[in-house]
Amino acid sequence: MLRAKNVxxxxxxxxxVILHMxxxxxxTRVGAIVVTIILIVAxxxxxxxxxxxxxxxxxxxxxxxxxxxxxxxxxxxxxxMAFKGGDEAEKDFGVEMVELVSKVEADYVxxxxxxxxxxxxxxxxGVGFLLSDALVEVAIKYPDKNFAGIDTYSQDIxxxxxxDKYPLPNLMDIxxxxxxxxxxxxxxxxxxAAYYNEKGGxxxxxxxxxxxxxxxxxxFEIGYKWGCDWALKWYENKFxxxxxxxxxxxxxxxxxxxxxxxxxxxxxxxxxWYKGRVLWTYTGTFSDITKGYEAAKPMYAKGAxxxxxxxxxxxxxxxxxxxxxxxxxxxxxxxxFWIGVDANQDWxxxxxxxxxMMKRVDKGVYYATKLxxxxxxxxxxxxxxxxxxxxxxxQVMGTPxxxxxxxxxxxxxxxxxxxxxxxKLTGKKVLPMGPDEIKAKVKExxxxxxxxxxxxxxxxxxKIRKGEVEVPLAFTKDAIDYWRNILG
Amino acid sequence: MLGMFNRLKxxxxxxxxxxxxxxxxxxxxxxxxxxxxIAAYMKLFKGSVLSIDGILESLANAVPLMLTGLTxxxxxxxxxxxxxxxxxxxxGAIGAVIIAGSISLPYGVHLAAATLFxxxxxxxxxxxxxxxxxxxxxxxxxxxxxxxxxxxxxVRYLIEYYYYEPGRAERALPALPTARYSVIGASLSTIIFxxxxxxxxxxxxxxxxxxxxxxxxxxxxxxxxxxxxxxxxKVIFLNFFIGGLAAGLAGxxxxxxxxxxxxxxxxxxxxxxxxxNGIGVALIGRNHPLGIIFSSIFLGILLYGSRFMQYLGxxxxxxxxxxxxxxxxxxxxxxYSMVKRYIVGGK
Numbered sequence: 006m007l008r009a010k011n012v013x014x015x016x017x018x019x020x021x022v023i024l025h026m027x028x029x030x031x032x033t034r035v036g037a038i039v040v041t042i043i044l045i046v047a048x049x050x051x052x053x054x055x056x057x058x059x060x061x062x063x064x065x066x067x068x069x070x071x072x073x074x075x076x077x078x079x080x081x082x083x084x085x086m087a088f089k090g091g092d093e094a095e096k097d098f099g100v101e102m103v104e105l106v107s108k109v110e111a112d113y114v115x116x117x118x119x120x121x122x123x124x125x126x127x128x129x130x131g132v133g134f135l136l137s138d139a140l141v142e143v144a145i146k147y148p149d150k151n152f153a154g155i156d157t158y159s160q161d162i163x164x165x166x167x168x169d170k171y172p173l174p175n176l177m178d179i180x181x182x183x184x185x186x187x188x189x190x191x192x193x194x195x196x197x198a199a200y201y202n203e204k205g206g207x208x209x210x211x212x213x214x215x216x217x218x219x220x221x222x223x224x225f226e227i228g229y230k231w232g233c234d235w236a237l238k239w240y241e242n243k244f245x246x247x248x249x250x251x252x253x254x255x256x257x258x259x260x261x262x263x264x265x266x267x268x269x270x271x272x273x274x275x276x277x278w279y280k281g282r283v284l285w286t287y288t289g290t291f292s293d294i295t296k297g298y299e300a301a302k303p304m305y306a307k308g309a310x311x312x313x314x315x316x317x318x319x320x321x322x323x324x325x326x327x328x329x330x331x332x333x334x335x336x337x338x339x340x341x342f343w344i345g346v347d348a349n350q351d352w353x354x355x356x357x358x359x360x361x362m363m364k365r366v367d368k369g370v371y372y373a374t375k376l377x378x379x380x381x382x383x384x385x386x387x388x389x390x391x392x393x394x395x396x397x398x399x400q401v402m403g404t405p406x407x408x409x410x411x412x413x414x415x416x417x418x419x420x421x422x423x424x425x426x427x428x429k430l431t432g433k434k435v436l437p438m439g440p441d442e443i444k445a446k447v448k449e450x451x452x453x454x455x456x457x458x459x460x461x462x463x464x465x466x467x468k469i470r471k472g473e474v475e476v477p478l479a480f481t482k483d484a485i486d487y488w489r490n491i492l493g
Numbered sequence: 494m495l496g497m498f499n500r501l502k503x504x505x506x507x508x509x510x511x512x513x514x515x516x517x518x519x520x521x522x523x524x525x526x527x528x529x530x531i532a533a534y535m536k537l538f539k540g541s542v543l544s545i546d547g548i549l550e551s552l553a554n555a556v557p558l559m560l561t562g563l564t565x566x567x568x569x570x571x572x573x574x575x576x577x578x579x580x581x582x583x584x585g586a587i588g589a590v591i592i593a594g595s596i597s598l599p600y601g602v603h604l605a606a607a608t609l610f611x612x613x614x615x616x617x618x619x620x621x622x623x624x625x626x627x628x629x630x631x632x633x634x635x636x637x638x639x640x641x642x643x644x645x646x647x648v649r650y651l652i653e654y655y656y657y658e659p660g661r662a663e664r665a666l667p668a669l670p671t672a673r674y675s676v677i678g679a680s681l682s683t684i685i686f687x688x689x690x691x692x693x694x695x696x697x698x699x700x701x702x703x704x705x706x707x708x709x710x711x712x713x714x715x716x717x718x719x720x721x722x723x724x725x726x727k728v729i730f731l732n733f734f735i736g737g738l739a740a741g742l743a744g745x746x747x748x749x750x751x752x753x754x755x756x757x758x759x760x761x762x763x764x765x766x767x768x769x770n771g772i773g774v775a776l777i778g779r780n781h782p783l784g785i786i787f788s789s790i791f792l793g794i795l796l797y798g799s800r801f802m803q804y805l806g807x808x809x810x811x812x813x814x815x816x817x818x819x820x821x822x823x824x825x826x827x828x829y830s831m832v833k834r835y836i837v838g839g840k
Contacts, residue, residue, distance in 0.1 A: 075760065075762050103804055104803075105803055105804065106809040108809070108813070109762045109765065109766070110758050110762045110763035111680070111747070111751065112800065114679075114680055114752075114753065115679075115797060116800055118546065119540065119800055119801060119804055135663060135758070138753045138754055139753060139754075141753070142752070142753045216662075217662035219660060219661075219662055289653065290653065291662075291663070292759075292760075
């Protein structure tokens with residue numbers, strides 16, 4: 006502070022001198038300019054010299070640099086979660102996190118690069134698939150540094166553009182098993198329908214609002230539909246009869262391959278499926294919130310008990326549709342519900358978001374830091390061809406590294422805290438009500454439905470973890486066509 | 494000649510003074526928020542001027558700003574307040590995507606076609622502005638701002654439904670290798686030579702041709718211009734059209750002249766604000782093409798260097814404010830003389 010003040014004083018006096026010079030006649034003005042330039046050079050040079058000679062000698066901490074995409078801080082999902090992972094790494098491992106928020110796409114490369122140039126930085130994390138290209142360029146340029154990308158497909162780009170370098174030893178794409186998480190929430194959705202139908206409701210469907218049709222979303226779609234099928238079979242097993250309406254009705258299809266509301270295709274001999282229970286729409290956008298509203302509204306009108314948001318901000322459009330129904334009927338709590346994605350979104354409209362499929366971006370940053378500090382980062386890259394997939398029951402070199410789960414009451418706190426911080430950062434109201442009120446309401450909602458729904462969820466999670474069931478992974482055109490034929 | 498030298502001297506002194514005031518202003522802001530301004534400025538300049546990569550990145554940032562600065566400057570020189578560079582840059586960018594990303598042509602031809610087409614698309618986007626101005630007297634600020642928004646949504650629509658990259662829906666088709674300017678280093682490509690060449694060309698047009706004289710005469714004294722028979726409709730159309738060419742090229746420079754994406758994102762995040770930043774560049778550069786070359790590089794340095802201030806822990810939003818204050822002070826002399834001219838002219 007004192008330094009700054011001194012320099013300020015110097016600058017001000019210099020400025021006064023120049024002002025007076027302007028009154029002098031023509032010839033001395035040239036002199037004035039020369040003097041001014043010399044003065045500025047002298048001041049800047051002097052300050053530079055002084056600063057360089059008194060460099061800090063404090064012990065150096067290992068640093069990690071986290072580069073956000075243009076969503077930046079305060080987005081309550083992707084970027085905030087990545088920074089949260091960095092915060093936790095700071096706490097647990099004593100590293101120092103440098104945050105770099107990208108304002109435009111052109112910032113990606115330079116932001117990654119200044120992290121790479123700092124000798125203390127051991128790991129540079131790029132958050133979000135938009136950084137894939139930039140990560141490749143910078144990782145090639147700085148082979149001694151470690152790079153990790155959340156949801157990126159950098160190694161695919163390496164394979165395509167620089168096949169002789171694939172897989173790049175210092176670059177790790179961190180991906181998530183979204184199909185498994187989607188299966189969990191699909192199961193919750195269909196069991197909810199079964200439960201409310203038992204009580205006299207009429208809910209023949211669950212719904213899903215998707216963004217642009219890209220292979221990543223197929224993972225969500227098939228996982229979700231498969232989860233519903235699993236749950237209805239679980240119900241049949243447990244209670245000895247089919248789930249009311251959603252399990253038995255003949256509205257879903259008739260014909261030679263249909264038996265008691267189930268589809269028994271020749272492709273899977275002896276096996277029948279609950280086909281057509283999921284209403285689904287690809288809106289073709291990840292940004293137009295009104296499209297989320299437009300897609301969700303008819304789903305609720307047809308009797309979908311819950312609609313899964315697989316289109317980022319379009320969830321707010323789904324929420325709008327739910328709010329309208331709640332207002333019209335004077336509801337304090339669902340049904341109808343919606344299902345959150347990526348973060349724990351249960352707090353956005355407490356009582357109406359039944360569960361969220363959580364993709365723990367924070368864990369991605371945390372584990373990547375851990376691997377770097379333990380010196381295992383490059384071994385893992387080598388072993389998995391540069392892609393670390395976090396899911397349910399993931400083990401990496403003997404260490405559990407999970408990254409997918411269904412939201413619980415317990416982790417709601419962390420996300421409410423994120424909302425509180427976002428309010429501080431943006432100055433805008435984020436939370437719909439006080440933190441305690443949110444928690445109470447979410448708990449009330451969870452208690453209002455049958456406990457066996459949550460038991461089934463835990464059971465499915467456990468089975469996936471132990472490998473007793475396999476959630477289908479649809480990532481190609483053939484696979485998606487095959488599974489849509491079976492599950493609708 | 495001596496008079497010109499004196500004026501040049503005067504503007505150099507003025508510029509030096511406002512540079513100082515600007516930096517002091519930014520420093521005060523940092524002191525208020527409890528940061529060390531000297532350390533921050535040191536870091537800024539060390540990162541952006543004292544390293545090869547920094548210089549290359551700063552120059553890469555300067556390329557589009559030089560062009561959008563020109564758009565505004567040509568407008569001011571001809572007496573119009575043209576803030577349409579923003580939308581024209583979007584149009585230029587999608588123009589570049591259309592030719593560079595979706596059509597195959599041999600190398601060289603493809604590059605030239607993409608460059609020219611994007612410039613023309615940018616320029617065509619200025620025609621409604623000129624027409625409304627010339628025949629209906631609609632103020633150019635109103636029409637350009639409206640067209641900026643139309644361009645934003647039109648380009649997003651075109652990307653969403655026609656020119657998206659399959660499998661990577663977040664962005665438009667990238668420029669094919671045959672339509673890319675070669676990379677010099679970091680994010681800088683050879684498009685900078687085209688840009689500087691175009692800027693110098695504009696200087697010659699404005700100061701060495703009859704057309705340029707007519708534009709400048711209209712700008713400095715519309716009454717006199719009309720008296721000597723300058724066709725004001727021609728002046729309106731040409732100044733906006735040339736400005737559109739520059740802005741179109743600015744948008745294209747982000748597609749065919751900047752690695753590693755070689756395309757625009759659907760958010761338009763890599764073209765947004767180029768036009769508005771160009772206004773600051775033009776004002777700092779005294780609305781003179783040659784001044785704009787330097788002022789765009791200066792702003793390029795600030796934009797690149799501000800991430801180093803972030804690296805010191807300064808809030809990213811504050812770094813934007815600091816840059817804003819510096820640019821604001823630097824623009825003041827020209828802004829002052831523009832306002833003065835406007836008031837005197839209005840009498």
